[in-house]
Amino acid sequence: MRHATEHAGVADIANVANVANVATVTDVATAELESVLRGGPFHVALRAAIAARGLPLQRVQHHLSRYGVKVGVTSLSYWQQGARRPQRPESLRAVRALEEILQLPDESLIRLLAEADEQAGPERPVGRSYRSVVEASGVLERLLTELEVPLDGGVHTVGHHERVRVGPRRELLGRESQHIVRAHKDGVDRYVAVHHGDPGCAPERMAVRALENCRSGRVRWDHDTGVLVAELLFDTRLHSGDTFLFRYGFDDGTAGACTEYVRGFHSTGGQYALQVRFDERALPARCHRFTQPSAAAPRSGRQTLPLSGLHRSVHLVEPRVRTGIVGIGWDWE
Numbered sequence: 649m650r651h652a653t654e655h656a657g658v659a660d661i662a663n664v665a666n667v668a669n670v671a672t673v674t675d676v677a678t679a680e681l682e683s684v685l686r687g688g689p690f691h692v693a694l695r696a697a698i699a700a701r702g703l704p705l706q707r708v709q710h711h712l713s714r715y716g717v718k719v720g721v722t723s724l725s726y727w728q729q730g731a732r733r734p735q736r737p738e739s740l741r742a743v744r745a746l747e748e749i750l751q752l753p754d755e756s757l758i759r760l761l762a763e764a765d766e767q768a769g770p771e772r773p774v775g776r777s778y779r780s781v782v783e784a785s786g787v788l789e790r791l792l793t794e795l796e797v798p799l800d801g802g803v804h805t806v807g808h809h810e811r812v813r814v815g816p817r818r819e820l821l822g823r824e825s826q827h828i829v830r831a832h833k834d835g836v837d838r839y840v841a842v843h844h845g846d847p848g849c850a851p852e853r854m855a856v857r858a859l860e861n862c863r864s865g866r867v868r869w870d871h872d873t874g875v876l877v878a879e880l881l882f883d884t885r886l887h888s889g890d891t892f893l894f895r896y897g898f899d900d901g902t903a904g905a906c907t908e909y910v911r912g913f914h915s916t917g918g919q920y921a922l923q924v925r926f927d928e929r930a931l932p933a934r935c936h937r938f939t940q941p942s943a944a945a946p947r948s949g950r951q952t953l954p955l956s957g958l959h960r961s962v963h964l965v966e967p968r969v970r971t972g973i974v975g976i977g978w979d980w981e
């Protein structure tokens with residue numbers, strides 16, 4: 649799925665929620681472990697088992713390597729978030745090893761996987777989970793702290809036109825933004841753009857492009873969550889009330905199939921337009937728009953969007969954005 653915002657990951661990740669403290673999560677997982685092992689789903693059971701044993705994912709990965717199974721920490725994270733489901737033979741070997749490492753009954757996790765496959769049918773990438781958004785929120789705060797950037801960058805959006813490209817492998821190739829901002833304090837000379845890639849992405853391989861009226865500054869990323877933060881430096885210092893237009897982009901293409909693009913807003917006002925263009929070799933079966941008050945709330949406002957045959961694109965326009973999330977999703981089959 650995908651996924652990004654300026655100054656607020658895919659779903660206003662700087663302001664989504666506070667992460668529950670580790671002790672509370674551990675207590676709940678221990679108490680509910682037996683129940684979720686019976687009823688699932690798989691990712692909840694795996695997360696509860698890991699929490700009940702008090703093992704960080706790096707230790708889980710280390711134990712798996714002793715069984716001769718190689719699984720990345722990122723994959724383990726996505727498995728317990730529900731963003732990915734182990735299906736390849738090597739991954740299923742890892743699940744059986746996890747049952748021993750986490751001291752679970754034989755076939756307990758494998759059975760939950762089989763039940764999920766029966767219910768879901770063919771594998772389809774799922775949207776980013778609320779848990780992953782919360783984790784990304786903490787990472788974003790850390791990266792902004794490293795750059796000594798306040799959450800309030802001193803500007804607000806007047807207009808934003810975003811173009812997203814989906815490639816022949818159904819992957820998020822990248823996005824380009826034309827942004828108009830107005831300063832609400834003196835001395836603003838930069839903007840911090842945040843890209844939150846799809847599960848499995850490699851932010852260290854992404855490229856930041858300063859296209860008009862700005863130049864690239866410092867860049868920071870976090871591999872496990874796929875969050876990338878980039879400074880865009882203006883050629884002038886703004887006074888309060890000044891407007892400024894600039895254009896920039898992110899080249900991605902490092903993850904698997906993408907099924908949606910979402911944008912989060914932590915304040916109201918300004919126009920937003922989103923256009924998603926598909927490669928002619930990978931056209932979706934259906935497209936729709938949706939809204940969401942917050943990452944934890946159910947989605948609503950679903951509306952079918954026609955795919956332009958000539959330009960292979962869909963779009964939406966928000967004349968005046970509201971706090972929350974808006975996005976475009978699509979089905980490949």
